Amino acid sequence: EAGVTQFPSHSVIEKGQTVTLRCDPISGHDNLYWYRRVMGKEIKFLLHFVKESKQDESGMPNNRFLAERTGGTYSTLKVQPAELEDSGVYFCASSQVGATGSPLHFGNGTRLTVT
């Protein structure tokens, strides 16, 4: 079974530029989550999709962040325009809907550096 795939693994951009992160969940996993870890801090929830619908986006920092999951398969997280404080590691995770105790499967993360 292929795991959760994230692309790119690293991205270095300048303040004010736009970056799009991609996540391919495990096939058949309708739950998809985005998390972020700023250096030295805890991993924080950003948002949750069930299929193509946003279930909970309470963790999104501000309107510079836009997440989409068209067709309920892969998801993208766009940051526009990027600011220095957006630097960190962005994790994607997926799980099955309705399976009690279904664990989250995480990707390797995308390390974003904004200079």
Place this chain on the structure above:
Amino acid sequence: AQSVSQHNHHVILSEAASLELGCNYSYGGTVNLFWYVQYPGQHLQLLLKYFSGDPLVKGIKGFEAEFIKSKFSFNLRKPSVQWSDTAEYFCAVTEGLNTGFQKLVFGTGTRLLVSP
């Protein structure tokens, strides 16, 4: 808001030493508790989880954790660590009874270095 505290940020042990990593959470209601591990260059993996029942939970690779409700704690233990246990360990919590929905609240992580 729910929070998770991991008091040890860095731990250095020799092989065969015993390990205990602390984890405390703030929520007073029903919780689900997790330990995740991230080995160097790899993705976060689930070590063990507690939803209900026996408060002593056994996970993979010889790890176990004990849920002590009165202390709001879920400490991770291993009697004898190996060099391959070098990794970062994260305690996490979700609230409520719906274990199919896992909006995790993480602690800041503990970096464990095991010297051979």
